[in-house]
Amino acid sequence: MDVVVLIVVAGLFAVVTGVNDGGALLATGLKLPSVRPATGILVLVVLAAVVPLITHRVAVTFSTRLASFHEPGGKIAMTVAVISSLAVVTALSLKGLPTSLTLAIVGGLAGAGLGWGLAVSPGSVLLVLAFGVAAPFAGGLLGWVLIRVLVAVTSARGLRRWHQAGFLLQSVAYAANDGQKMLAVFMIVFGFSDARLPYTSLVAVLFGLGTMYGLPKAGRTLGRELIASRPPHGVAAELAAGTAVIACAAVGMPVSMTQAIAGGLIGAGVAQGSGRVRWYATGKIVAAWLLTLPASALLSAGLAALVKGIASVELS
Numbered sequence: 001m002d003v004v005v006l007i008v009v010a011g012l013f014a015v016v017t018g019v020n021d022g023g024a025l026l027a028t029g030l031k032l033p034s035v036r037p038a039t040g041i042l043v044l045v046v047l048a049a050v051v052p053l054i055t056h057r058v059a060v061t062f063s064t065r066l067a068s069f070h071e072p073g074g075k076i077a078m079t080v081a082v083i084s085s086l087a088v089v090t091a092l093s094l095k096g097l098p099t100s101l102t103l104a105i106v107g108g109l110a111g112a113g114l115g116w117g118l119a120v121s122p123g124s125v126l127l128v129l130a131f132g133v134a135a136p137f138a139g140g141l142l143g144w145v146l147i148r149v150l151v152a153v154t155s156a157r158g159l160r161r162w163h164q165a166g167f168l169l170q171s172v173a174y175a176a177n178d179g180q181k182m183l184a185v186f187m188i189v190f191g192f193s194d195a196r197l198p199y200t201s202l203v204a205v206l207f208g209l210g211t212m213y214g215l216p217k218a219g220r221t222l223g224r225e226l227i228a229s230r231p232p233h234g235v236a237a238e239l240a241a242g243t244a245v246i247a248c249a250a251v252g253m254p255v256s257m258t259q260a261i262a263g264g265l266i267g268a269g270v271a272q273g274s275g276r277v278r279w280y281a282t283g284k285i286v287a288a289w290l291l292t293l294p295a296s297a298l299l300s301a302g303l304a305a306l307v308k309g310i311a312s313v314e315l316s
Helices: 003-027 038-055 055-066 074-094 101-116 124-154 156-176 178-192 196-224 231-250 257-271 279-314
Strands: none
Touching: 003 038, 003 074, 003 124, 003 156, 003 178, 003 196, 003 257, 038 156, 038 178, 038 196, 055 124, 055 178, 074 178, 074 279, 101 124, 101 178, 101 231, 101 257, 101 279, 124 156, 124 257, 156 196, 156 231, 156 257, 178 196, 196 257, 231 257, 257 279
16 A cells, blocks of 8 residues: 555544544543643643654554554555544544544554454453443542542632642643544554654644644534533543543553543543433434444455455455
C-alpha cells in the first residue's frame, strides 16, 4: 500500500481523535473561567507532544500487544482497522449515539488482525477490555467521593484552583494513556517502537485542529445532556477521570478518557441526587459503548479478509 495513503489515514485518525476526545476534555470545565478554551487546547497540544517522550507504554500496547502488526500485511491490516473504527464511530454519532474511539480502535485492531491472519493475543484484548469496562466505574466512584469533598471544603475561588489542577491532571493522564492511540498508528505506519518528537508533535498539532472543531458539540453532550451540570460536577469529573486514567497508564492499559469523564459526571450527579442525571442520555451512551467494540471488530475482520483475498487473487 502506498505510504502516502498510510500517512493520510494516520493523520485523519489524529484529527478525528481530536474531534471525538479533545472537546470532551475541555467540556466539563466550560462553566468555569479559570481555563479558557484556547489555553486548554494549547495545554493539550503541548502535553500530547511531550508526555509520550517520557512514557509511551500505552502506545506500545496498541501497536504490539493486541496483534502482530510488524508481520507482512500488518500495515494494510492497521489501515483497515482505522477505517473501520472511524466508520463505526461516525455511524453511531450520526444516530445520536456518541461513543468511544478507543473502544472502536481496540476492536478494529483485533478484528483486522484476525481477518488478515496475524497473530492476535486474546489475553491482551480481554485485559484491555476489562480495564476499559472498569474505567468509567472507577471514574464514577471517585466522582461521587470528590464532589462531596469539594462542596464541603471549597469556596468559589478555591474551586477555580481545583479546576486548574484537575484540568492539568486530566490532560497529563490523556497524553499518557488514551491519546497514545494516535501515536501507535504512526508507529505501525513508520515501523518504529519509541516515541520521537517529530511524530509526537505532528500528532499533537493534528489533534489540536480536531479539538477546535469538536469542542462545541462535545460541550453540549457532556455539559448539558448527561447531567444538569454545575461547575463542581465538572471539576470533580476532571479529578476523578484524571486519577483513574493515569493509574491505568502506569500499567500500560489503554482506557477511554471520555468514558472516565462520563463516569465521573454521573457519579458526581448521583452524589447530589440521582434526579440530576439524565438517565435516558446515559442509556444511549452506554448502548453505544456496548455496540462499538464488537461492531468495529466484525467490520474490520470482514474488510481485512476481503482485502487480503483480493490481493491474493491479483498476485496469483
